[in-house]
Amino acid sequence: MKPRTRNGQDLLTPAAVVDRALMLADAEGLGAVTIRRLAHELDVTPMALYWHFASKEELLDAMADGLLTEMLAIAGPVETVPAGPWRQQLAALLDAQCTVLRAHPSVAPLVWTRNNLSDAALRLTERMLAVLRRAGFSPTDATRIARRAARMTTALVAVRAQFVDGDGDPDRVRDRLSALPIDEFPRVVEAAVALSGCDGPDEHYGLELVLAGIEAEAARLTPFSEPNPPPTPDRAPPQP
Amino acid sequence: MKPRTRNGQDLLTPAAVVDRALMLADAEGLGAVTIRRLAHELDVTPMALYWHFASKEELLDAMADGLLTEMLAIAGPVETVPAGPWRQQLAALLDAQCTVLRAHPSVAPLVWTRNNLSDAALRLTERMLAVLRRAGFSPTDATRIARRAARMTTALVAVRAQFVDGDGDPDRVRDRLSALPIDEFPRVVEAAVALSGCDGPDEHYGLELVLAGIEAEAARLTPFSEPNPPPTPDRAPPQP
DNA sequence: CGGTCCTCCCGTACGCTGTACAGGTATGAA
């Protein structure tokens, strides 16, 4: 329970390092997460971190995994499926994902880009697949949809995060757009206001768009509509 | 026409630098694009590049712009709209985007993350907005949809690109997935094969999913269905 | 023809990065 100490100083733990790294990333962007900087914040020599993580890459993996764990905590255990229609369950899962990602936007680019076989990642995929399988998708279809959905949500937040990073001035852009030759760029000039402003924080980052796409794919794949179509396994479980 | 020379040596041009940088990124990943490395490839001192680009950031911008220009070339000039249904026009635009991005996967993360006001970027948005406006969307709706669509496609390719980078072994993953406790991860074990393999190159990176989502949004926004609903401007053109 | 300016590039140097390698020191076991 209580952290082991040495010389009266608390010992460094990987979890503490990851926590601090996440704080740092949230506060000053992923670029501020530096071995030296992180070590300084933890009152420790840079090389001390290399006892717990083999490389910075591994540390980044751990950070990504931290987010996955948060998502899992929000989504709740596997048994806690609200038993509603599958679209709703799926929406809840993706929403949890978006919530966590939006809380740590600058870490988002890390999350589903590394193929994580960690416990949290596996449990999340398990949940996702469970929902989709129960909706009647075959394992391969469920996999494809799950993968795409996960990637889309993270991708949306990630792109947005990097975007905000390199963003320029707020309405300087609008002025430049409005000043364009109207005969060459009529639509751009017309939409200068909308184009220059970033979309409000209430927007779901296109989550509903992703969901709509999935529903459309669902309709295409399983013509029988809603309540519990028979599962259609297209591939036997892995050979023994 | 012929490049200016000095001392018999061809002068360095920004375009040449960008070309070389793109080659380098395609061949060895974005991480290999280094001022020093690039300069070496161009038989020039690192600081020579800083005459043509104020910073590396600016060079990356130029690289992104290179891709946008390629897209524009594929999509053709604005007048070349095939006059089919708008979904088809939109699909063609997004498809061009995907084609170029897939040709330079490691550069993809750069493309729509920086808010580019370059000529190519503007012309592309103009085309996109034109299609959507003609489909009956209001300027703000068209902007929102265009932005999301662009981000999604790039995001999909970008995530995939970074993913391939850090990828591990091909079927080592499958074995690990199959070996999971089946009572805890039944769905994962069941879909081990599908999960371990990356989706084939023929897949459109979820492009059709994005399109389906947009169509759904379209149906929600403009209840009158297809042929040329009246344009519904929701905001006057910029004040004089 | 000589001088002057501007364009384009080189050399050096600084502070930053990740991290290899060797050396220490406190702790728990024997």
Added chain:
DNA sequence: TTCATACCTGTACAGCGTACGGGAGGACCG
């Protein structure tokens, strides 16, 4: 008490982006 192990420090190195100053060559003007 002795020793192995776990954890951390110190030093050093190659590579990064880039600030600053200088210098060679063509262009232009007298």
